Each structure stands twice: as structure tokens, then as C-alpha cells.
Amino acid sequence: MVSSLADYIRQELGYHNSLDVVRKNLLEKGFLEEDVDKAIYAVTKNVNYERNALQKRYNRIFGVKEVFDRIGYGFASQQIVNILFSLTGASLFVIGLVNGIKAVLSSLLSSFLKEYAKLADLSKGFISKSGLLFGLSFLFIALATTIGSVPLFITAFLLGTIGVVSHGDLYHKFFSEMLHKEKRGAFLRKISYSGIIITCASLLMAGFIMDLFPVTGAFTITLFGSAFPLFGYLLAFEVAAVMFILSGYVMSFLSDIPNRKTYPFGKFLQEHYATMRNQLVVFRKNKVVRLMLTATIITGVVQTLGTAFYGIYIYQNFSHIGFGGFMNVIVIFLIAILVAFLGPSITRLISKHVGEAPMLVFGTLLIALLNFIIAFSPSLLTIGAGIALATIGSAIIGVAQGLLALKLLSTEERTQYFSSLSLALFIPFLILIPAGALLLHFMGFQIFYAVLGIALTIVVAPLYFVIVLVSEKSNLV
CATH class of the missing domain: 1.20.1250.20 (MFS general substrate transporter like domains)
Incomplete structure (x- = not known):
């Protein structure tokens, strides 16, 4: 009796019926409550065992x-x-x-x-x-x-x-x-x-x-x-x-x-392209979004170019001191990896005491500091410290930009902004990154990193204050 009941219960569960519904139906059909409960216990015990075994297997894999x-x-x-x-x-x-x-x-x-x-x-x-x-x-x-x-x-x-x-x-x-x-x-x-x-x-x-x-x-x-x-x-x-x-x-x-x-993949391509083009309207109609985009473009270009050459610079200039060639680069970036864990904690601490604009400026200046160090005071020790601080600065900027967008933009504008950001960055990146690479090719590392630091200090940092001021002025109006 229990065996046949168990088979029936498995079948009903396979149809996505709940145990309560299955039990009620069986009792209405005249089955003894004791037999029904025993069968349900046997089925669920096996199901739980199989599910636990599968989860253990997935954990191992x-x-x-x-x-x-x-x-x-x-x-x-x-x-x-x-x-x-x-x-x-x-x-x-x-x-x-x-x-x-x-x-x-x-x-x-x-x-x-x-x-x-x-x-x-x-x-x-x-x-x-x-x-x-x-x-x-x-x-x-x-x-x-x-x-x-x-x-x-x-x-x-x-x-x-x-x-x-x-x-x-x-x-x-x-x-x-x-x-x-x-x-x-x-x-x-x-x-x-x-x-x-x-x-x-x-x-x-x-x-x-x-x-x-x-x-x-x-x-x-x-x-x-x-x-x-x-x-x-x-x-x-x-x-x-x-x-x-x-x-x-x-x-x-x-x-x-x-x-x-x-x-359908082809259908998605058409829809996705059309959606991203339509969402770009947020950059045309909102002055705050345009300013945020400008700051994001410059910061992104600086970080992309700077990161591409940090290791090369260290390898070419410090191969014969410290830990040696590749190991110097690895030890310095190991410090950055470990410091990255402090980024969220530091960001939360700062956000409790200052607004988004000071956070963004502070994070931007930390990144700029690394570029100035390489340009004017390079050594393994100073570069290591600079990369650690720049890592924290990047974490601060990432969190603060999200908080600023949450504060200044509506839900629809935030969705449009973040969804179309990659497309909006496409052309500026294709223009500015080759231009920065040409600057390095002809002028060398010192001028290159000095220009990157100046771009962050003179342009991006003040721009974040302007964004907040423009937004507050718009809200007053």
C-alpha cells in the first residue's frame, strides 16, 4: 500500500502539486491517514537525500x-x-x-x-x-x-x-x-x-x-x-x-x-541596439548626466592608460633592484590586491561623515597622486604606496558615483544612464586613448603620467563639485 502511494505521490509532485494538496486528495479518496503520512515521509526523505547529495556534488565541482x-x-x-x-x-x-x-x-x-x-x-x-x-x-x-x-x-x-x-x-x-x-x-x-x-x-x-x-x-x-x-x-x-x-x-x-x-539571438540584437540608442537621450536632455559622463570618460581613459603601463614602467626601470624583474611588479600589485579589501570599509567610513562630492574628489586625488609619483618621485617604495592608495581611490569613486546617481537621477534616468554608458563611452575612448598613447610614445613616461595626474586634478576633481552645484541649483528652480 505504502509503495503504491509513494509512486502516486512522486507522480503528483512531478506535476508540481504541493504536498498539502496531494495529501488532501488522497484522504478524500479514502486512504488511511497513517498510510498517507508514511508514504509522504518515505518520498520526502528520499527526495531530501538526493537533493543533499546533489548539492554536495555541486559544492565539490x-x-x-x-x-x-x-x-x-x-x-x-x-x-x-x-x-x-x-x-x-x-x-x-x-x-x-x-x-x-x-x-x-x-x-x-x-x-x-x-x-x-x-x-x-x-x-x-x-x-x-x-x-x-x-x-x-x-x-x-x-x-x-x-x-x-x-x-x-x-x-x-x-x-x-x-x-x-x-x-x-x-x-x-x-x-x-x-x-x-x-x-x-x-x-x-x-x-x-x-x-x-x-x-x-x-x-x-x-x-x-x-x-x-x-x-x-x-x-x-x-x-x-x-x-x-x-x-x-x-x-x-x-x-x-x-x-x-x-x-x-x-x-x-x-x-x-x-x-x-x-x-532568438537575431531579434535580441535588433532590440538591444534600438534600446541603447533610445536610452542615449538621457545624455542630451540632462545637463547633470552630461557632466557625469564627462568625468567618467576622463577618469576611465586615465585609468585604462595608466594601468596598461604601470607594470611596463616598473619592469623597465627597476629590474635590477629590489626583488628583480617580474617579481618587483608582482609584489607591488600583490599589495594592491590586499589593499582592495580595505576599499569598501574605508568608503563606508568616509560616507558617514562627508557627502558624495568630497568623496569623489578625494578618490580622484588618490588616483592622481599615483600618476604624480611616477612622474616626479618614482621608486619601488613610493610607487607601491601610490598604487595602494589609487586602489582605495578607485573603490571610493565606484561607490560614490553610485550614490551620486541615486541622489541626482530618477529611477528611469539611472536605468538609462547605466544601460547606455558603455555605448556612450565608445567613441570618446577610441579617440582619447590613442591620443594618450601617442603622447607617451613621443614624450615619454614622465610627461605622460604628469598629464594624466593633471587631467584628474584640474578637470575631474572640480567637475564633481560643479555637478553637485548644478543639481542643487536646478532643484531650487
């Missing part, structure tokens, strides 16, 4: 994937990639231009994927292949550096950008839907902390390997009677590639999102 990802990011940091870019023989102008294209491509692609993900669930296969593309790009970056091929490096660099943006944005959505926060184990709940430890350890190991087997090819291995130079960056990037490839492979052990939503 996602945990392994997170470890692979964090190791991969540590062995192939962006600063090291740009240093290798310079070692291919690429000019500073080309490096700046390609990093600008990367910034624009990342912003547009991320915006596109986030909007599409609201309408459709992309399969785990697509996410896995994106991670695979990202991993393979490091093999070709290492190969391009070895043979000195700038075109191959640029191609691998941009394909890797597509891979990491696609993988990152979609994976986090997939992860959240497949394993809710309350179902995650201790390791995944603390991944923001343990992940940093893994990445930092991987960074240090990568720096050690790259300096142990330098780019001069001092170490060689003999194969089939021929000597081949052994490069540390080649070993490090092979590790990164293998980690991301394994990370993608691990996803094959996961189930796909049940009842995946679908939406």
Missing part, C-alpha cells in the same frame, strides 16, 4: 573549478601580459591602443551579455568554451612573445578578452542559479578570502618562475641534440592555460540549468 580559476589568474596577471606585449617589440602606442580596444570591447560585450542573460539562459557548454578560449589565448600569447609576433599577440590578446568577459559574466549567473548561497559549503562561502590567498600564492610562484628562467634565455634544455632556451613566462602561461582548460572541463560534470529560457 564548483570548489575545484574556483581553485583552477584562481590559480590561472595568478599565473597570468594583466600586468605581466602587458610586459610581454612590450617584449614582442610592440611600440608603446600600439600597446596603449590595443588596451583601449580591450576596454571598449569588454564594456560593450559585458553590457550585451548581461542584457541577453535576462532573456535567455546560455548553456554550460557555451560558458565552458569561453573559458577554453581564454585559456588557449595564453598559449598563443606566450608563443607570440617567443617568436616576436605583434599581430599574433594582438589577436590572442583580444580573443582572450572575449573569452574572459563571456566566461566571467555568464559563469557567475550560472553558479548563482545552480547553487544558491544558503546551499554553499564553507569553502565556497569564503571563496572571496580563500580565493585571494590562492591567487596571491600563484602570483608569487609565477614571478619566481619567470625570474628563475629569464627572458634572456640563459637557461636551455636539450632535445634531440638541439638546445632550446627555457623561458619562465612560457612555463607560467602554460600553467595558466592548463588551469583554465581544466576549469572548463570540470563544468562538463555539472547539469545544465533546468528549463533553460531561450530567445
